[in-house]
Amino acid sequence: MSTVAPVFQGESPQSPPSYLKAGHTIKSWLLTGDHKRIAILYLIAVSVFFFFGSIAASMIRVELVSPRGVMLENDTYNKVFTAHGIIMIFFFLIPAIPAVLGNFLLPIMIGARDLAFPRLNLLSWYLYVAGGLCALLAMAFGGVDTGWTFYTPYSSMYSNTNVTLTIVGAFIAGFSSIATGINFIVTVHKMRAPGMTWFRLPLMVWGSYATSVIIVLGTPVVAITLLLVVMERVFHIGVFSPELGGDPVLFQHLFWFYSHPAVYIMILPAMGVINEVITCFTRKRIFGYHFIAFSSLAIAGLGFLVWGHHMFVSSQSMYQGMVFSLLSYLVAVPSAIKTFNWTATIYKGSVRFQTPFLYVLGFIGLFVVGGLTGLFLAAMSTDVHLTDTYFVVAHFHYVMVGGTIMGFLAGLHFWWPKFFGKMYPDNWGKLSALIIFIGFNLTFLPQFVLGYLGMPRRYHYYYFAPEFQFWHIASTAGASILAVGFLIPAVYLLWSLKYGPDAGPNPWGAKGLEWTIPSPPPTTNFVEIPVVREEPYAYDAEADEREERVPAETKR
Amino acid sequence: MSMKTEALQAAHGAEEQPLHHQFEELPQQNESYVVGMWVFLVTEIMFFGGMFLAYVLYRWRYSEAWFEAHTKLDIPLGTTNTVVLLTSSLTMALAVHFAQLRNKRLQLAMLGATIGLACVFLVIKAFEWSAKFQHGLVPGPNFTWEGLVPAPQAQLFYSLYFGMTGLHALHVIIGIVVIGVLALLTALDHPLVKNDFIPTELVGLYWHFVDIVGIFLFPLFYLIPK
Numbered sequence: 075m076s077t078v079a080p081v082f083q084g085e086s087p088q089s090p091p092s093y094l095k096a097g098h099t100i101k102s103w104l105l106t107g108d109h110k111r112i113a114i115l116y117l118i119a120v121s122v123f124f125f126f127g128s129i130a131a132s133m134i135r136v137e138l139v140s141p142r143g144v145m146l147e148n149d150t151y152n153k154v155f156t157a158h159g160i161i162m163i164f165f166f167l168i169p170a171i172p173a174v175l176g177n178f179l180l181p182i183m184i185g186a187r188d189l190a191f192p193r194l195n196l197l198s199w200y201l202y203v204a205g206g207l208c209a210l211l212a213m214a215f216g217g218v219d220t221g222w223t224f225y226t227p228y229s230s231m232y233s234n235t236n237v238t239l240t241i242v243g244a245f246i247a248g249f250s251s252i253a254t255g256i257n258f259i260v261t262v263h264k265m266r267a268p269g270m271t272w273f274r275l276p277l278m279v280w281g282s283y284a285t286s287v288i289i290v291l292g293t294p295v296v297a298i299t300l301l302l303v304v305m306e307r308v309f310h311i312g313v314f315s316p317e318l319g320g321d322p323v324l325f326q327h328l329f330w331f332y333s334h335p336a337v338y339i340m341i342l343p344a345m346g347v348i349n350e351v352i353t354c355f356t357r358k359r360i361f362g363y364h365f366i367a368f369s370s371l372a373i374a375g376l377g378f379l380v381w382g383h384h385m386f387v388s389s390q391s392m393y394q395g396m397v398f399s400l401l402s403y404l405v406a407v408p409s410a411i412k413t414f415n416w417t418a419t420i421y422k423g424s425v426r427f428q429t430p431f432l433y434v435l436g437f438i439g440l441f442v443v444g445g446l447t448g449l450f451l452a453a454m455s456t457d458v459h460l461t462d463t464y465f466v467v468a469h470f471h472y473v474m475v476g477g478t479i480m481g482f483l484a485g486l487h488f489w490w491p492k493f494f495g496k497m498y499p500d501n502w503g504k505l506s507a508l509i510i511f512i513g514f515n516l517t518f519l520p521q522f523v524l525g526y527l528g529m530p531r532r533y534h535y536y537y538f539a540p541e542f543q544f545w546h547i548a549s550t551a552g553a554s555i556l557a558v559g560f561l562i563p564a565v566y567l568l569w570s571l572k573y574g575p576d577a578g579p580n581p582w583g584a585k586g587l588e589w590t591i592p593s594p595p596p597t598t599n600f601v602e603i604p605v606v607r608e609e610p611y612a613y614d615a616e617a618d619e620r621e622e623r624v625p626a627e628t629k630r
Numbered sequence: 631m632s633m634k635t636e637a638l639q640a641a642h643g644a645e646e647q648p649l650h651h652q653f654e655e656l657p658q659q660n661e662s663y664v665v666g667m668w669v670f671l672v673t674e675i676m677f678f679g680g681m682f683l684a685y686v687l688y689r690w691r692y693s694e695a696w697f698e699a700h701t702k703l704d705i706p707l708g709t710t711n712t713v714v715l716l717t718s719s720l721t722m723a724l725a726v727h728f729a730q731l732r733n734k735r736l737q738l739a740m741l742g743a744t745i746g747l748a749c750v751f752l753v754i755k756a757f758e759w760s761a762k763f764q765h766g767l768v769p770g771p772n773f774t775w776e777g778l779v780p781a782p783q784a785q786l787f788y789s790l791y792f793g794m795t796g797l798h799a800l801h802v803i804i805g806i807v808v809i810g811v812l813a814l815l816t817a818l819d820h821p822l823v824k825n826d827f828i829p830t831e832l833v834g835l836y837w838h839f840v841d842i843v844g845i846f847l848f849p850l851f852y853l854i855p856k
């Protein structure tokens with residue numbers, strides 16, 4: 075272990091080969107223990123699932139163009155929105171940022187050679203793929219129609235679709251995220267480089283850590299819950315079905331005990347990404363480091379106390395509802411703290427409007443809308459009107475697409491040169507960020523209106539209210555634009571792998587250990603474990619200027 | 631290991647414990663595995679926790695029926711099994727102790743004893759369960775209940791009884807497999823476990839957790855007060 079901090083470990087003739095070149099056989103990928111390779115495997119897998127989920131989404135949007143539906147039967151429509159929800163939530167949103175960006179970056183950011191348990195990491199990928207295949211098989215052979223929430227007793231006693239196989243898929247995928255969570259927690263506790271104190275951790279690490287805590291505490295609960303549903307379905311061991319003596323509301327309590335925190339599993343890593351990108355493109359230290367770090371933990375903790383806001387109309391008592399409503403308001407506080415800190419970071423920063431930063435701006439705008447409409451829903455009196463309408467649909471798409479996917483794309487564009495050593499065309503990046511932002515708003519703003527007017531979610535017709543058609547057509551038009559917006563990055567990112575110019579170790583002039591090593595990094599990340607002597611985000615715009623490290627297009 | 635090599639080792643100090651590539655030093659490696667195991671056990675607690683919650687809810691709601699239903703359980707067999715389980719915890723703890731001392735022979739003996747006790751536990755459990763089948767106390771279409779309290783409420787007791795003891799038994803079976811693999815690798819001096827007591831310690835932690843769950847299940851199902 076060295077005692078001096080290597081300022082920059084650039085490429086030199088004797089530097090080890092990059093992780094991409096450390097073996098070319100398929101086997102060297104499928105049996106790898108390298109966190110970077112596993113991240114790439116995850117990137118491929120989640121992209122495939124995102125594609126499938128998007129196909130289902132397009133079918134939903136096409137169906138809703140006409141008040142009487144366009145092409146799908148009732149049953150088929152139920153299966154399509156269920157497929158969309160399950161694929162997007164369990165197989166895209168939950169693993170996307172932790173398992174791709176987190177896997178690749180977390181060990182490097184804290185100055186480690188790998189995660190604590192490389193084999194467990196690989197196992198988690200296989201579990202994820204196995205779970206995903208189960209779910210896809212279930213959908214291919216007849217589908218599931220319960221919705222992603224699997225509410226009992228419909229799922230356990232009545233539905234004649236492939237509920238069991240789908241649940242098995244979700245169950246297995248749950249263990250994949252548990253494996254990742256355990257790995258991250260141990261890695262952050264035990265693998266930090268000398269000098270990497272807790273308060274020198276990049277905020278992305280704090281975000282991933284808080285996420286892992288939620289995963290470890292929440293996922294097992296949904297696992298046992300889904301297992302009980304299967305037992306009830308298969309062996310008539312009744313716990314939830316009133317016919318067998320059980321109580322279906324217990325299912326909802328157990329399910330939302332996980333699934334509300336699960337929304338923070340999706341958003342906290344995205345928030346982590348935002349911190350890294352925003353500091354780099356404003357050339358500023360983050361505003362309120364400690365507040366952001368602790369607000370992640372606060373969200374992780376409080377997130378476990380608000381599940382009842384999904385159950386205001388479930389027969390839970392009014393007093394329970396009041397408590398859950400109040401606590402839901404509290405959880406907005408740490409989210410707001412983060413948002414204020416980000417705006418304060420941008421304020422008077424030397425902003426560079428490059429692709430990753432555009433996604434950050436998109437994130438902030440959309441997340442604010444999504445979070446604030448969450449408060450409408452957390453108020454019992456408004457929720458009674460809005461629950462099970464498109465207002466809820468719009469709310470969660472603003473936080474999940476506007477938050478998680480924007481965060482994912484910001485991170486992907488920020489670290490793409492680190493992943494592969496290649497640069498993508500920035501102008502195409504900016505264009506697609508803009509298209510996604512416009513398309514997204516056109517898709518989901520009308521859904522707030524629809525929900526407010528009373529359009530129920532999960533219906534495939536609205537002949538009782540033909541005046542809704544205008545808003546539905548707007549939404550479908552927006553979805554088409556959104557699809558184009560997602561396709562463009564897929565094309566130019568793949569293009570860049572072959573034709574992109576070399577990125578060099580640090581194309582953005584960013585701080586952080588990952589930028590001190592070559593791109594793509596060597597298998598063991600560091601030649602020598604670095605010693606950290608600096609706070610994170612030690613940006614200094616004036617020094618940049620003095621040393622003329624600022625590219626020409628920089629705006630002040 | 632022959633007397634000679636043993637003596638040689640004693641003279642030169644013990645052989646080095648292997649260091650895995652992702653770690654910088656041995657204490658870091660050992661602590662990482664132990665912390666990881668504890669975090670895993672936290673997930674296990676949450677996993678069982680969902681069922682314990684269901685138990686609390688229904689026992690509180692149908693306390694009378696549950697008291698009636700529980701009288702059909704076999705307390706002597708349940709008690710015996712608890713003792714068997716506790717003893718297996720002792721043998722497991724001894725296995726860890728001998729692994730630390732690098733006394734392979736006694737370590738293997740203790741691992742074997744643990745497996746043996748775990749099998750005894752499963753056999754007794756199997757007797758208990760098959761008796762329930764004969765008496766029609768297994769939830770499902772064939773559930774028969776003649777008593778004053780409503781059948782669905784009694785059935786719920788047996789649903790959770792089979793659900794929770796079944797899940798526990800599954801953990802015992804997994805434990806037997808894991809301990810078996812560990813014993814095999816140790817006997818073969820496999821590099822994964824050679825000169826390294828941490829694998830034994832991890833398996834031990836898991837086994838103690840399985841025991842603790844068993845110790846909670848016994849009073850919750852067998853000893854319900856009126």
Ligand code: HEM
Nearest residue numbers: 337340341383384406445448449451452461462470473474
């Ligand atoms: C600012 C804090 C937030 C509050 C107060 C909040 C509040 C709510 C409430 C009360 C509901 C239930 C509406 C109903 O069914 O009647 C809801 C639904 C939902 N929220 Fe949020 N939310 C917040 C943030 C988020 C975030 C960050 C995400 C995801 C990243 C999210 C995802 C969802 C989802 C997926 C649903 C719908 C679940 C379903 O029924 O299928 N929410 N939210």
Ligand SMILES: [Cu+2]
Nearest residue numbers: 334381383384
């Ligand atoms: Cu919620």
